[in-house]
Amino acid sequence: LTIAAPRDITAKWLQPRLAAYAAHQPDLTFQLIAADEALDFTEANLDLALRLTDAAGEHEGVKLGEAAFVTVEAAQGGPEQRIDWPGCPAGDKPAIIRVADGGLAIEAAANGFGRARVPLLLVQADLAAGRVRQVGEAMPSLLSYWLIAPLPQWRQKKVKALVEALTA
Structure with missing residues (x-):
């Protein structure tokens, strides 16, 4: 295949x-x-x-899965700075770092750069493993x-x- x-x-x-x-x-x-x-x-x-x-x-x-984005940060918390990536819904704060994709945004969040808004399906395993934690509610997405x-x-x-x- x-x-x-x-x-x-x-x-x-x-x-x-x-x-x-x-x-x-x-x-x-x-x-x-x-x-x-x-x-x-x-x-x-x-x-x-x-x-x-x-x-x-x-x-x-x-x-x-569900058509939703969630905001995640390091498991122990972290700065409220935004992590940006192509495809990410626009935020109201300037980004501290821009990465190539949602997976790298999750890694940046896990490493303490700040908060990343990513598709729920993409981050579910990291949430379940405790690598990152969700901040706020899931946001419906198109x-x-x-x-x-x-x-x-x-x-x-x-x-x-x-x-x-x-x-x-």
Whole structure:
């Protein structure tokens, strides 16, 4: 299976689930492609993509988790300075640091730089592990993570099985 996804969601959410799935599928192999921009499923020979978007668009898809962003900081607390990243909802304070993605924003928060506003799905494992703590309530968002693919790929048995496993 060839899967395109941004690096942060691949590291924080997708890889642990793929590893669990692969443990029961010994004949299956994966190719993960870092993709943050528009996708060409044909050119890249993709089976599936994971995107932070508002809908599946022209493709088939399923939304993963709640469409919400949360603000997190180091587990022991930290400064109220904002950590910024592309895709982050705008804040009312200037950022102390700007990083490349939401995963790095979580790491910056965990390391005590300040507070990062990130998708809930992206940070759930870090919250559960106590690496960061949530500040305030979750904020509804138009953006959420989606598994998407064109209809021909979406109908493939191997893609259907993976989508089922990832959404279970």
